[in-house]
Amino acid sequence: MQYFQDQEGIVRRYMREKENWDNHFSNSKNFILKSAQTKSKNKAVVLGSGWLLDLPIDKLSEQFNEIILIDIIHPKQVVNRIKKYPNVKIQKADITNGLIDFFYKNKGDKEILNKIDFDKYLFPIPDADFVISLNIMCQLHIILIDFLRKHQEDTIKDLQKIEQQIQELHLKALPQGKSCLITDFEEEVFNEDNDLVGVNPLIRINLPLGNFKSTWQWKFDSSMTYRDDLKTYFNTVAIDF
Numbered sequence: 301m302q303y304f305q306d307q308e309g310i311v312r313r314y315m316r317e318k319e320n321w322d323n324h325f326s327n328s329k330n331f332i333l334k335s336a337q338t339k340s341k342n343k344a345v346v347l348g349s350g351w352l353l354d355l356p357i358d359k360l361s362e363q364f365n366e367i368i369l370i371d372i373i374h375p376k377q378v379v380n381r382i383k384k385y386p387n388v389k390i391q392k393a394d395i396t397n398g399l400i401d402f403f404y405k406n407k408g409d410k411e412i413l414n415k416i417d418f419d420k421y422l423f424p425i426p427d428a429d430f431v432i433s434l435n436i437m438c439q440l441h442i443i444l445i446d447f448l449r450k451h452q453e454d455t456i457k458d459l460q461k462i463e464q465q466i467q468e469l470h471l472k473a474l475p476q477g478k479s480c481l482i483t484d485f486e487e488e489v490f491n492e493d494n495d496l497v498g499v500n501p502l503i504r505i506n507l508p509l510g511n512f513k514s515t516w517q518w519k520f521d522s523s524m525t526y527r528d529d530l531k532t533y534f535n536t537v538a539i540d541f
């Protein structure tokens with residue numbers, strides 16, 4: 301369902317936008333380390349670990365007894381890279397706790413949206429002292445909704461509702477007082493002359509106020525390859541709660 305291609309795409313775009321992306325990655329890493337300071341140091345869980353581009357794995361592995369990296373696909377380069385950290389383990393799992401499978405098995409079913417029992421799809425995170433939601437909240441619905449669009453027509457309103465429910469469920473999975481959430485919350489689109497031509501919300505729920513937070517702009521695509529003749533920048537928020 302495109303998860304592999306999407307992950308490969310991240311690396312290709314990173315090569316094109318290295319400087320802008322490095323800035324985003326170092327903001328993410330610094331915030332994670334600040335958030336880690338106030339947490340117990342037995343077990344840390346990372347949701348959406350991917351290529352570990354935005355994760356200070358060296359420092360976290362020194363601080364925590366155990367680190368679990370969770371993603372639907374772990375690139376083999378990452379599997380090799382983490383071998384040097386005996387306390388870092390990988391777990392292959394769907395953070396929507398089975399929604400991907402449900403969408404796949406029910407493709408083409410016109411009633412699919414009415415059949416989702418959201419309570420079943422709460423991702424369990426037992427015994428964690430620190431949970432990092434790593435640039436994944438605004439991504440969780442994207443492939444699922446693209447998949448729906450490909451196989452049937454649903455109204456924008458219905459799709460936005462699903463987006464909201466998936467985000468609500470993700471937030472509910474993050475334990476209060478033990479979490480660090482980093483996500484893009486808004487997309488800004490600029491033309492070649494750097495005039496703002498559009499703004500799209502990426503988060504459809506209220507995010508926690510948190511103990512402390514930070515926001516920054518991530519210049520995601522300045523080479524105008526994501527959208528023809530337009531630059532796409534994300535506004536990102538990091539929240540300790």
Ligand SMILES: C[S@@+](CC[C@H](N)C(=O)[O-])C[C@H]1O[C@@H](n2cnc3c(N)ncnc32)[C@H](O)[C@@H]1O
Pocket residue numbers: 303307310347348349350351352353354355370371372373393394395396400434435436439440
């Ligand atoms: C935008 S990336 C986050 C950046 C990532 N930390 C990195 O350095 O590559 C989102 C990651 O979430 C993963 N992902 C997306 N949906 C997922 C799901 N339902 N369950 C588990 N992982 C998922 C993707 O495979 C990808 O690695």
